[in-house]
Amino acid sequence: MKRCKGFNLCPVDCRTGNALSLNYYEKTCPDVELIVTNAVKNAMMRDKTVPAALLRMHFHDCFIRVGVKTGCDASVLLNSKGGNKAEKDGPPNVSLHAFYVIDNAKKEVEASCPGVVSCADILALAARDAVVLSGGPAWDVPKGRKDGRTSKASETRQLPAPTFNISQLQQSFSQRGLSMDDLVALSGGHTLGFSHCSSFQNRIRNFNATHDIDPTMNPSFAASLRSVCPKNNGKNAGSPMDPSSTTFDNTYFKLILQGKTLFSSDQALLTSTVTKDLVSKFASSKDTFSKAFVKSMIKMSSITGGQEVRKDCRVVN
Known part of the structure; x- marks a missing residue:
């Protein structure tokens, strides 16, 4: 298995060792980036706080489950179910919002190319769009992440706190x-x-x-x-x-x-x-x-290792 340290232009999925790719959806879902950008733009027109929310959501997704190296696997998007309290309901995440933007993008993507694009990739693209549409730099997002099946509120303790030295x-x-x-x-x-x-x-x-x-x-x-x-x-x-x-x-x-x-x-x-x-x-x-x-951002958002492509970003398949 490849290590997740020191990747440059060829980030890897830590779980499989597979390289993420800039043209991962070139044949299977060529319009994915345009669809996600439009979803972010539409939400921003109604709510100026959306870009900050999406960028924070992506950070909070990527910083969880360090020990098992799953990182950016869209686990932050999963809803609590039964006795399991999910990440989004952990103390540092209760103020996260704008999940609907990812839902809207996913719905459009599924209509265009069902079962192909992971929620983790949609979130990584949305975070990039949030930065660009706020006047920040643009970049090509490496794609090919898979979605994780585990989300625990208790693991949000792994997030760096605002009180840290x-x-x-x-x-x-x-x-x-x-x-x-x-x-x-x-x-x-x-x-x-x-x-x-x-x-x-x-x-x-x-x-x-x-x-x-x-x-x-x-x-x-x-x-x-x-x-x-x-x-x-x-x-x-x-x-x-x-x-x-x-x-x-x-x-x-x-x-x-x-x-x-x-x-x-x-x-x-x-x-x-x-x-x-x-x-x-x-x-x-x-x-x-x-x-x-x-x-x-490319380095952080390439720490990933999920198992599936979710049909609905809020629930596992």
Whole structure:
């Protein structure tokens, strides 16, 4: 079996060792990419939060089941059934949304070429489209993933938490064959979206025995967050990830340098020389960040190892 570390232009399915391919559906479903793009575009016209939701959904899919190397297998899309609580109902995933976009794309794909395209590939394509349609870089997505049959809410503990420090982040990413460069580049996905107060409450109240507020946070920024996040943690209160939270750009890295990011894990990128240098590099050049992001996205989204092509993304065959 091939290892999942160090793949470059030929990513592999970790379970089978089969190489993913850019032209995997060339003969069997040539219109798949157009169908998925249209589904994402249509959803975006009604809801500007869709791109951030799809990108986050893809990350959360790929980071689960490390030990058995299934990764990006669309397990995040499965519904809970009977006594089994699925990933989407695990604590870090209850705020995931826009599953209907994948359902809509799958329905159209099935009408065009039934039983051919995996939900995992549709999600990987949708995440790429989410970035492109938000003003970010484009890339060719390697395809040929299969869908997994296992989804457990308990395994969402494997996701990197917003409270992680640099060593916890490094460990989490290295377990998936991802480097410190990948860690910083992929963290740039935080340029899109919105966070609830619960994910950064630790930084704005009762930070530690000495400080009420995280001293690495810009004081006026902290004050603005305290004003939108009530002490009793209003359920839907929160903040955009950055002021241009519907545009894929490099603002996130500029904000890290100003102490104006939401998560401890964002600010942690300044606590290692390697990651701090990359933050500065990406803050000064959107193009440099975009190239690094594409490379790391292809690497992350190629960790896969499912068993089937689901007819319905929410249930196993």
